[in-house]
Amino acid sequence: MKNTGDRRRTIYDVAKAAGVSISTASNALNGTGRTNAETRERVRRVAEEIGFRPNALARGLLSKRSHAIGMLTNDTYGRLTLPMAAGVSEVLVDHGVSVFLCATNNDPRLAQLHLEALLDRQVDGIIFTATRLDLEPPVQLSRLPIPVVYVFAEGPADSVTFFPDDEQGARLAVDHLKELGRSRILHITGPKDYLAARIRAQSYLDACGDGAEAMFGDWSEEWGHEAVQTVFARPGPKPDAIFCGSDEIARGVIDALRDLNVEIPTDVAVVGFDNWEVVARQTRPPLTTIDMELKELGHRAGLAILSLSKGEPVPAGITRLPCRLVVRQSCGSPLQSD
Structure with missing residues (x-):
């Protein structure tokens, strides 16, 4: 009973092939009326076999x-x-x-x-x-x-x-770094006028307490690279972990650390945010990150x-x-x- 012609099949064709009235065929296909289960199944099977597709406009009007x-x-x-x-x-x-x-x-x-x-x-x-x-x-x-x-x-x-939940996501990142024994965690993130950046930064600051530093900039590799150069040019202790506000920032961070001959993750662990796989999987080493689902x-x-x-x-x-x-x-x- 396959459709071998070029003509568009109609509800009339379905009714004739199934041996039912047009109203019964319509009710069976639309799940309306009091059509019994056996008839509904037969009509739907016939409709599929002959290549009938319901008219979306007519279905919408109903x-x-x-x-x-x-x-x-x-x-x-x-x-x-x-x-x-x-x-x-x-x-x-x-x-x-x-x-x-x-x-x-x-x-x-x-x-x-x-x-x-x-x-x-x-x-x-x-x-x-x-x-x-x-x-x-x-x-x-x-x-x-x-x-x-x-x-x-x-x-x-x-x-x-x-x-x-950006607050929960940032907490996941910080908690993971702490569980790995990292204690000097730096946060490098995007523009301060972005609500998401502020929420993630505040969650990080709450989790890390005194001495924590959040650096705001662009959502870019260039900013990640620049921020690392700034931090490592300063005197004093250096971070042993960096939580980044995006995967793009994280890739810039990793490139800058490599330029400074800093071993990742031995010397500095890095976490991103986004799980943008085309970026996260291609960093060297591949990037631990937060997926926003x-x-x-x-x-x-x-x-x-x-x-x-x-x-x-x-x-x-x-x-x-x-x-x-x-x-x-x-x-x-x-x-x-x-």
Whole structure:
């Protein structure tokens, strides 16, 4: 009963092949009405065999849903958004929901055009995501007639928002270094005007106490390299561990330590933050780092927007998801006492 022709199969073809009425075939495929289990299974099997695909527009008119959601992001390169989008898609695909990913490039006009296009497509909801926790959306999303979920971005007080737990992630890094016997831990991180950088730095300072030093700069290898040169040019004791606010900074730190003939991890252990695998796995030695679980953030955001689009309640407020320590070779084994 395979479809060998070029003509698009319709519900009429399914009903005829299954020996049922059109309404029964429709009810069986849409899970409505009182069709018995045996008939539903037969109709669905026949539909698959003849190559019938339900019309998405007609299905949307019946359910009053488009079975699509939009993702707006300012993340031009996709470093953060693509793993999150993969997580969103994973939880939505089994529900027949598609995801439209739109990059705004931090351009309010482009963001407005994307938003209008998504609304024209009558998407069931929107997920807004960004490259920093404290970035406000470039367009007004709080008054839309559809639900909005925020992930890795700031939303209104009554919104559904998902963040990585930066405080817990920084504590994981410091605790790991302490367990390895490191006591002079330096923190080199990104710009102070980034909320994530401030949260991680404060968690580090709380854990390390007196003598702890957090150095703020750029999210770049160049800054990591420069910071190490500055610290090792100063008189006095040198750090035996460096906790970096990003994997890019960590790679610059490792390059600078190597230039100074400092052994890693024998003399100085290094931990990054991000688990950007294309960077972390290629450093020498491979980088121990903190994974923000971006795909899990996407899972949670996808489930939330799915529930909201069905009219189901989802608790408002910020949900912080725990980070994960990924151990590689840049920290080594516990130090042996003399």
